[in-house]
Amino acid sequence: MRIDILTVLPELIESPLNHSIIKRAQEKGIVEVLVHPLRDFASDKYKSVDDYAFGGGAGMVMSIEPVYKAITSLSKKRTYDEIIYTTPDGESFSQPMANELSLKTNIIILCGHYKGVDQRIRDHLVTREISIGDYVLSGGEMAAAIITDTIVRLIPGVISDETSALTDSFQDGLLAPPVYTRPAIFKGWKVPEVLLSGNPQKIDQWRFEQSIKQTKKRRPGMLSAEDLE
Numbered sequence: 001m002r003i004d005i006l007t008v009l010p011e012l013i014e015s016p017l018n019h020s021i022i023k024r025a026q027e028k029g030i031v032e033v034l035v036h037p038l039r040d041f042a043s044d045k046y047k048s049v050d051d052y053a054f055g056g057g058a059g060m061v062m063s064i065e066p067v068y069k070a071i072t073s074l075s076k077k078r079t080y081d082e083i084i085y086t087t088p089d090g091e092s093f094s095q096p097m098a099n100e101l102s103l104k105t106n107i108i109i110l111c112g113h114y115k116g117v118d119q120r121i122r123d124h125l126v127t128r129e130i131s132i133g134d135y136v137l138s139g140g141e142m143a144a145a146i147i148t149d150t151i152v153r154l155i156p157g158v159i160s161d162e163t164s165a166l167t168d169s170f171q172d173g174l175l176a177p178p179v180y181t182r183p184a185i186f187k188g189w190k191v192p193e194v195l196l197s198g199n200p201q202k203i204d205q206w207r208f209e210q211s212i213k214q215t216k217k218r219r220p221g222m223l224s225a226e227d228l229e
């Protein structure tokens with residue numbers, strides 16, 4: 001998979017994608033994540049990427065020309081399955097959406113900034129608009145980093161224990177059960193007995209019950225009326 005990120009602030013996104021699992025995925029050649037400064041596609045001598053809003057009002061608007069140039073130049077070399085725009089008024093990002101995106105080959109993520117992008121970018125160039133939550137960030141870079149991280153860890157071979165990504169919270173419509181590691185007793189606080197029993201069926205049953213319990217308590221909306229009885 002290849003992910004091309006278009007941004008006015010490349011520094012904001014480079015670091016989160018160059019550590020740990022995502023870094024190793026790139027080193028293993030499973031994924032390529034490239035960050036492109038939009039200013040490289042600006043045509044005036046000031047490298048402008050934004051301008052005043054037509055009709056007035058506070059805040060600058062990201063201009064169409066550098067974005068168009070960047071997308072056209074990338075699209076000459078490969079076909080993109082999705083051109084995503086990160087914006088608080090987009091579709092809510094979720095695990096099922098991440099699963100779906102992890103099956104794609106080439107993705108562009110355009111990070112929103114300022115007051116937003118010229119609407120013609122959204123109307124004619126972008127294929128999908130994604131929000132990571134109902135709050136407003138200073139820019140779309142963190143959102144792009146979160147989307148990239150969530151997608152990349154799902155690609156086979158990225159996480160060494162293949163079942164690990166599948167047992168995450170949300171993957172089976174439930175929150176994950178609690179996990180423990182050594183020591184079995186710390187300051188008198190004990191690990192649940194069943195986890196030390198060595199009985200895989202009992203352990204699976206306990207984990208399932210804990211998942212239901214956690215989900216009921218924290219995210220009842222994820223459960224059906226039947227589950228809630």
Ligand code: ADE
Binds near residue numbers: 088143
């Ligand atoms: N840009 C600013 N806020 C955002 C959000 N919540 N999701 C995606 N992009 C954003």
